[in-house]
Amino acid sequence: MNLAQALSVVIPLLQDALVVHANGFISRESFNLEDRLGNFYMIGSMGLASSIALGVALSKPERRVVVFDGDGNVLMNMGSLALIGAQQPRNLVHLVFDNEVYGSTGNQPTISSRVALDEVARASGYVETRRAEDADQLRGAAQDLLVRDGPSFLLIKIEPDRQERHIGRITHEPQHIVRRFMEAIHQDV
Amino acid sequence: MVSGPQFVQHLRNAGFDFFTGVPCSLVKSIIATLEERGGYIAETREDAAVGLAAGAYLAGKQPVVIMQNSGLGVCLNALSSLSLIYALPCLLLITWRGYQGKDAPEHIIMGDILPELLSTLKIPYRVLEEHTLEDAIVWAASTLKQTSRPTALVLPPGVAA
Numbered sequence: 498m499n500l501a502q503a504l505s506v507v508i509p510l511l512q513d514a515l516v517v518h519a520n521g522f523i524s525r526e527s528f529n530l531e532d533r534l535g536n537f538y539m540i541g542s543m544g545l546a547s548s549i550a551l552g553v554a555l556s557k558p559e560r561r562v563v564v565f566d567g568d569g570n571v572l573m574n575m576g577s578l579a580l581i582g583a584q585q586p587r588n589l590v591h592l593v594f595d596n597e598v599y600g601s602t603g604n605q606p607t608i609s610s611r612v613a614l615d616e617v618a619r620a621s622g623y624v625e626t627r628r629a630e631d632a633d634q635l636r637g638a639a640q641d642l643l644v645r646d647g648p649s650f651l652l653i654k655i656e657p658d659r660q661e662r663h664i665g666r667i668t669h670e671p672q673h674i675v676r677r678f679m680e681a682i683h684q685d686v
Numbered sequence: 687m688v689s690g691p692q693f694v695q696h697l698r699n700a701g702f703d704f705f706t707g708v709p710c711s712l713v714k715s716i717i718a719t720l721e722e723r724g725g726y727i728a729e730t731r732e733d734a735a736v737g738l739a740a741g742a743y744l745a746g747k748q749p750v751v752i753m754q755n756s757g758l759g760v761c762l763n764a765l766s767s768l769s770l771i772y773a774l775p776c777l778l779l780i781t782w783r784g785y786q787g788k789d790a791p792e793h794i795i796m797g798d799i800l801p802e803l804l805s806t807l808k809i810p811y812r813v814l815e816e817h818t819l820e821d822a823i824v825w826a827a828s829t830l831k832q833t834s835r836p837t838a839l840v841l842p843p844g845v846a847a
Contacts (some may be wrong), residue, residue: 542763545768556747576729576730672771675773676803
């Protein structure tokens with residue numbers, strides 16, 4: 498399972514969830530698969546997707562907030578796992594697409610093959626921590642965690658794309674992404 | 687000197703309703719007041735606090751990020767590649783360690799370049815003084831609304847208790 502295949506399993510399950518995307522291929526692949534109004538695409542500020550999502554989740558406890566994160570991003574801001582564990586936002590679901598490389602800069606290895614990020618999340622206080630290694634496990638776990646009280650963490654082990662791929666960049670201006678996302682937040686659901 | 691409860695009341699009166707940051711001894715009483723009232727979110731890093739504030743703003747809050755000026759160095763990428771390009775405002779309450787070159791060695795360089803650094807980032811700012819503090823907070827609240835940019839209030843030693 499690669500990133501596009503994993504995203505194709507998760508996206509149909511999201512319903513009206515607000516989704517904060519980490520920068521790089523995670524944003525770009527998801528944008529090209531399905532550009533949802535409730536998607537916030539980070540184009541820079543690597544590491545901060547889970548911080549942004551926590552700010553949304555604490556301020557809008559009645560809405561389901563999902564993070565599409567990567568292993569490089571999580572490793573850059575592990576303090577965020579600790580703060581999420583400490584704050585216990587019940588509406589937050591943290592999905593980490595772990596390909597063990599920095600994908601958009603040329604597949605340089607991260608250290609996630611040697612560091613169990615799901616164990617870090619568990620030790621930090623996430624209520625549910627799971628791991629998925631194929632599409633069936635991913636579908637089952639995502640379906641469950643998207644309706645359960647969290648904070649929950651799902652580590653999705655995926656294959657890096659070995660061949661260079663051309664994935665289109667986000668074509669929306671950053672401030673347009675903000676306007677759409679704020680409208681999606683304030684819509685009654 | 688302005689007390690912690692007075693300072694926090696001025697912030698609340700100006701509409702600020704989400705508080706996070708990383709502490710400095712110069713804002714001890716402000717953070718103590720926020721902690722007592724509940725709802726202050728003790729972040730682990732200043733750039734993560736900027737990210738947290740961005741999320742809170744997206745969800746309709748008016749956030750404040752409290753930090754020592756050393757933390758502004760940590761925040762350069764969060765400010766330049768998140769807050770400034772997406773137009774996600776927050777109030778940055780930044781203490782001024784190394785003020786007038788008088789402090790421990792680790793604060794001297796950042797203390798020296800702080801105003802220049804904020805100007806370079808095109809972040810509007812004012813330096814707080816006791817007798818104009820309330821006006822400065824009102825100015826910051828209206829400036830960040832008008833500009834949609836993070837706006838800074840710089841707190842030198844001896845202003846807040």
